[in-house]
Structures are given as C-alpha cells and as structure tokens.
Amino acid sequence: MSQTHGKPDRGSAPSTPGWVKMFGIIFIVLLVLVVILHLTGHGFGSHMHMLIREHGVQRL
Amino acid sequence: MIMTPGLRKVALTAHVTSSLGWFGAVAAFLALAVAGLTGQDPLMVRAAYLTMGLTTRFVIIPFAFVSLLSGVVSSLGTTWGLFRYYWVLLKLLLTMLATIVLLVHTQPIDLLAGVAAKTTVISASLHSQQLLMVNASAAALVVLLVLTVLSVYKPRGMTPYGWRKQYGQRKGIAAIDAATHSRSG
Numbered sequence: 028m029s030q031t032h033g034k035p036d037r038g039s040a041p042s043t044p045g046w047v048k049m050f051g052i053i054f055i056v057l058l059v060l061v062v063i064l065h066l067t068g069h070g071f072g073s074h075m076h077m078l079i080r081e082h083g084v085q086r087l
Numbered sequence: 088m089i090m091t092p093g094l095r096k097v098a099l100t101a102h103v104t105s106s107l108g109w110f111g112a113v114a115a116f117l118a119l120a121v122a123g124l125t126g127q128d129p130l131m132v133r134a135a136y137l138t139m140g141l142t143t144r145f146v147i148i149p150f151a152f153v154s155l156l157s158g159v160v161s162s163l164g165t166t167w168g169l170f171r172y173y174w175v176l177l178k179l180l181l182t183m184l185a186t187i188v189l190l191v192h193t194q195p196i197d198l199l200a201g202v203a204a205k206t207t208v209i210s211a212s213l214h215s216q217q218l219l220m221v222n223a224s225a226a227a228l229v230v231l232l233v234l235t236v237l238s239v240y241k242p243r244g245m246t247p248y249g250w251r252k253q254y255g256q257r258k259g260i261a262a263i264d265a266a267t268h269s270r271s272g
Binding site for chain 1: 177198213216242243244247250251
C-alpha cells in the first residue's frame with residue numbers, strides 16, 4: 028500500500044474527483060429513500076417493539 | 088506512525104480475511120433469509136432463522152469489527168493515512184455505516200431467531216421482518232462489494248487534507264535539499 032495517486036505540485040488543492048461526486052449523489056438518493064421508507068411505516072422502529080411484546084421473545 | 092513491513096502484513100492479512108469473511112457470511116445469511124421467507128418446510132424455516140441468529144452474533148458482527156479496526160490500523164500505519172485519499176475515507180465511512188446498520192438489525196434477527204427457538208410456525212405478522220432480512224442482507228452485500236472494489240481499484244483522488252500534508256512534506260524536503268546544496272556549494 029505504498030503506491031500513491033494524484034501527486035499535486037502546485038499551490039492550489041485539486042478539485043473533488045467525479046467518481047466521489049457520483050458516490051455522494053447516489054448515497055444521498057439512497058438515504059432519502061431509506062428515510063421515506065421508514066416514515067411511511069416500512070421500517071421496523073416502533074412496530075418492532077410491538078412484535079417483541081406480541082411474541083414474548085428474549086435475546087438469544 | 089509507519090508500521091514495520093511485518094506488522095503491516097499482519098494488519099493487512101487480518102483486514103482481507105475479516106472483510107471477505109464478512110462478505111461470505113452475509114452471502115450465506117442472504118441464502119438463509121430467502122430460505123426462511125420462501126421455505127415450505129417448517130423445520131427448515133426454523134433451522135434457517137436459528138442459524139441466522141447464531142451466524143450474526145458469532146460470525147458477522149465479529150468480522151465487521153475486526154474489518155473496521157484492522158482497516159483503521161492498516162491505513163494509519165502506512166503512507167495511505169485515514170483521511171488523505173477519498174477511497175480510504177469512503178471505505179471508512181461505508182464500513183462504519185454498515186457496522187451501525189448491522190447492529191441495528193440484530194433486533195429483528197433476534198426476534199425471528201427467538202420465535203424459531205420457541206415454535207415451528209412463523210406467524211404471518213412477522214412477514215415484514217422476514218422480508219426485511221432478505222432486503223437488508225442483499226443491500227449489505229452490495230455495500231461490501233463496493234468496499235472490495237474500492238480496495239482493489241484504489242480510484243485516484245486526494246482530499247484537501249491529504250494534499251496539504253503532501254504539499255507540506257514536499258516543501259520541507261525542498262527546504263532541506265536547498266540548505267544541503269548551499270552548504271556543499
């Protein structure tokens with residue numbers, strides 16, 4: 028792991044690579060999707076506690 | 088602090104083994120989750136959820152923590168650093184996120200394993216949790232695959248912090264060189 032990429036030699040910092048920006052966009056889209064799923068009741072939050080009570084289950 | 092080559096190889100071996108072990112264990116978990124969701128044989132469904140509970144607790148969670156820890160050690164102990172390159176930073180963030188999501192999902196896994204331990208019939212009210220196991224493990228496999236791709240390809244790109252560090256080091260070396268030349272000349 029001694030190999031290095033992108034050796035800057037000028038006074039200004041290099042701009043953020045395109046693949047990082049793409050990664051960020053995909054991550055934000057997925058995050059919004061997960062939040063929407065949880066808000067519409069497809070997550071397991073409070074429903075989970077109800078199921079645990081209903082089935083009287085303890086941790087293994 | 089840069090590690091010795093021997094120590095670096097130990098950390099890297101632990102990182103590769105735990106990361107791929109994590110991937111393999113989640114792949115097996117997905118197969119069991121699908122078997123639990125679609126299986127017709129109650130005994131097989133029960134065995135699937137019991138195995139999922141044990142695999143999570145004794146294989147997946149330990150591998151996740153060893154992968155995270157050995158990754159941090161490997162990065163800090165080499166010239167890559169932890170915050171210098173985007174691919175290392177993204178790996179750290181994704182691994183942390185995957186570990187947190189995994190810990191959050193131990194609750195429904197425990198629920199299904201607990202029900203399977205008590206009865207052979209999985210209630211219809213648990214269908215959403217059974218489906219969640221399939222979706223969550225499939226998503227985890229994608230994240231773990233992305234982590235592996237990042238490690239292998241090491242896409243280029245230095246963070247502003249990494250750039251400042253490297254620029255500072257170069258300026259330091261150049262100043263030492265200039266001082267040496269002026270003394271010898």
